[in-house]
Amino acid sequence: MxxxxxxxxxxxxxxxxxxxxxxxxxxxxxxxxxxxxxxxxxxxxxxxxxxxxxxxxxxxxxxxxxxxxxxxxxxxxxxxxxxxxxxxxxxxxxxxxxxxxxxxxxxxxxxxxxxxxxxxxxxxxxxxxxxxxxxxxxxxxxxxxxxxxxxxxxxxxxxxxxxxxxxxxxxxTTINFKSKIIEWAQKYNHQIEFSLSTVNGNKRFKEFVVNLTIDGVDAVEGKGATKKKAEQEAAKAACEKLNIPL
Amino acid sequence: MxxxxxxxxxxxxxxxxxxxxxxxxxxxxxxxxxxxxxxxxxxxxxxxxxxxxxxxxxxxxxxxxxxxxxxxxxxxxxxxxxxxxxxxxxxxxxxxxxxxxxxxxxxxxxxxxxxxxxxxxxxxxxxxxxxxxxxxxxxxxxxxxxxxxxxxxxxxxxxxxxxxxxxxxxxxTTINFKSKIIEWAQKYNHQIEFSLSTVNGNKRFKEFVVNLTIDGVDAVEGKGATKKKAEQEAAKAACEKLNIPL
Structure with a gap:
């Protein structure tokens, strides 16, 4: 054929x-x-x-x-x-x-x-x-x-x-959620803070859990294989929760 | 290599x-x-x-x-x-x-x-x-x-x-949403009705809009190229809205 x-x-x-x-x-x-x-x-x-x-x-x-x-x-x-x-x-x-x-x-x-x-x-x-x-x-x-x-x-x-x-x-232009949320906080005069709450796992396999507080109140948490990824996840969740335009 | x-x-x-x-x-x-x-x-x-x-x-x-x-x-x-x-x-x-x-x-x-x-x-x-x-x-x-x-x-x-x-x-077992919603209605004793509300387009290209009412109240609508597809869409939206397990 x-x-x-x-x-x-x-x-x-x-x-x-x-x-x-x-x-x-x-x-x-x-x-x-x-x-x-x-x-x-x-x-x-x-x-x-x-x-x-x-x-x-x-x-x-x-x-x-x-x-x-x-x-x-x-x-x-x-x-x-x-x-x-x-x-x-x-x-x-x-x-x-x-x-x-x-x-x-x-x-x-x-x-x-x-x-x-x-x-x-x-x-x-x-x-x-x-x-x-x-x-x-x-x-x-x-x-x-x-x-x-x-x-x-x-x-x-x-x-x-x-x-x-x-x-x-x-x-x-791949979205950096952490900088988005920092920008938002500065614009609307809010205090935000990322803090490492837990690290699970052993020497070879780690999971980081990061807490994001807004004006001193626990807002969201993010998890990831590195601290940076966990922060991105927390920031992403916050952007969604607060309807921050991306 | x-x-x-x-x-x-x-x-x-x-x-x-x-x-x-x-x-x-x-x-x-x-x-x-x-x-x-x-x-x-x-x-x-x-x-x-x-x-x-x-x-x-x-x-x-x-x-x-x-x-x-x-x-x-x-x-x-x-x-x-x-x-x-x-x-x-x-x-x-x-x-x-x-x-x-x-x-x-x-x-x-x-x-x-x-x-x-x-x-x-x-x-x-x-x-x-x-x-x-x-x-x-x-x-x-x-x-x-x-x-x-x-x-x-x-x-x-x-x-x-x-x-x-x-x-x-x-x-x-590919899901038939219409029969799912009918099943649900029978089980919980609700009245549901599919009705064709509009047909858009011309002789060659049609879009059907179907309304789904539950107990006489407009619940959702579905659109599709055939009446059957529009009904499936409406039923699917209703299943999601009502959290009906599939």
Whole structure:
């Protein structure tokens, strides 16, 4: 099947719209589609879903579910290798800053998805959902994965997508809850104090418990494998409790 | 580097403990480790972490973060291909029933991780965390991925791990929120009623809004692309609001 596709015989019977889509995919992904049907599905937003009977609707939502997982794994490995001395909390936080809905929408726009998605939707005069580009980008990743496999998709993401991110800036703004709560205290004239209350465990395995008092009253406690982590946890809990904007 | 590893010269300098670990990995994964260091790290639970100075601790938590993503993608694709007519909500729910902490713990025990993890921990007399086998299983998946690549890992999961799951049973028990709330109402003698309040959109794209009243009082509403989905959403919100055990 793959060999037949590699011969590109199917390109001989593309209509104009299909030829345009194949060319657009080549611009975005770097290679021509082997199975164009996957990409046609990827640009079909739920709002333009086709009903095929039995209440079953055909849209890109299934591909989006797959692409979301594939993208998450590729970014996870990239950060894992790039930051050998950072813990999993940092890696998880940084990844979620890369793959959040808003940043994926921007990526979708940057790589020009609005040109191929709008042509699907605008001709039907439908309402454009605001997260449509992020959704479509994830579905596109799912389509590339099924069409070309994992390693091609990884190469596509690392060389053509991650370059749009300012990773240094993303990391710099990873939230420091302790400084947030200190800022808040200064602004509203409160006294806060972090104090180490207990250390559990033995020589090799320790758990630190930090108490945070606000104006002399016990507010929250935080636990962690280091004093710094326990303080961050306590500060985070306090920020949530006090609804401090982050 | 990979070629040197394939020559297995490193096996000549394994000590007894390393030889045992390599044999255990071969039993579990199906192939001998190319880079044993990855597997040594995978079985090092956070509670047995080694400090290497600067407050940096070496444990399997980073590998667990990576393995979690890889496992999620492999299961996502498997379900995507196995159920071509089920929507992404079903796929997401089914996946989360496979990769939840409890079922991963059981998998860890079934494939015998307690034999290699306990030998790391018990000799130090440390407390065994209850989620240790699930955590270690995820870390092992991360190690296999780095050692042998994506497709080998996929083959390992599909042929040696998924066979432990009774997928039919998992699907049968996928929660039906509507029947849960109906059950609850019958048990505690409440009157509940689902009613379609609005349908937004045009001929091709519809959004249904369903109102759920409890004893004649508006309780929650649910939205969805079909009436059935909107009812499920409303029922789910009600279950959460009323703390109905699922």
């Amino acid at each position: 793959k060999i037949i596709r590699l011969l590109r015989l199917q390109e001989l019977i593309y209509n104009t719209k299909e030829r345009r889509l194949a060319a657009a995919i080549k611009m975005i992904v770097g290679r021509k589609p082997l199975n164009l049907a996957l990409y046609k599905l990827a640009i079909k937003h739920a709002s333009a879903a086709e009903e095929i009977g039995n209440g079953i609707k055909i849209s890109n939502e299934r591909l989006e579910y797959l692409g979301d997982a594939v993208l998450g794994t590729i970014i996870a490995e990239h950060l894992f290798l790039k930051f050998p001395y950072r813990d999993e909390g940092f890696l998880t936080e940084t990844r979620s800053r890369i793959v959040n809905r808003e940043s994926l929408n921007q990526i979708g726009l940057k790589i020009g998805l609005e040109k191929i998605v709008e042509s699907e939707l605008s001709q039907k005069g439908l309402y454009l959902h605001k997260s449509i580009y992020g959704d479509t980008f994830e579905a596109l990743v799912g389509a590339v994965y099924l069409d070309r496999g994992y390693y091609f998709t990884k190469h596509f993401i690392l060389t053509r997508i991650l370059t749009h991110f300012d990773l240094d800036n993303i990391i710099k | 990979k070629i040197i590893r394939l020559l297995r010269l490193q096996e000549l300098i394994y000590n007894t403990k390393e030889r045992r670990l390599a044999a255990a990995i071969k039993m579990i994964v199906g192939r001998k480790p190319l880079n044993l260091a990855l597997y040594k790290l995978a079985i090092k639970h956070a509670s047995a972490a080694e400090e290497i100075g600067n407050g940096i601790k070496i444990s399997n938590e980073r590998l667990e973060y990576l393995g979690d993503a890889v496992l999620g993608t492999i299961i996502a694709e498997h379900l995507f291909l196995k159920f071509p007519y089920r929507d992404e909500g079903f796929l997401t729910e089914t996946r989360s029933r496979i990769v939840n902490r409890e079922s991963l713990n059981q998998i860890g025990l079934k494939i015998g991780l307690e034999k290699i993890v306990e030998s790391e921990l018990s000799q130090k007399g440390l407390y065994l965390h209850k989620s240790i086998y699930g955590d270690t299983f995820e870390a092992l998946v991360g190690a296999v991925y780095l050692d042998r690549g994506y497709y080998f890992t996929k083959h390992f999961i599909l042929t040696r791990i998924l066979t432990h799951f009774d997928l039919d049973n998992i699907i049968k």
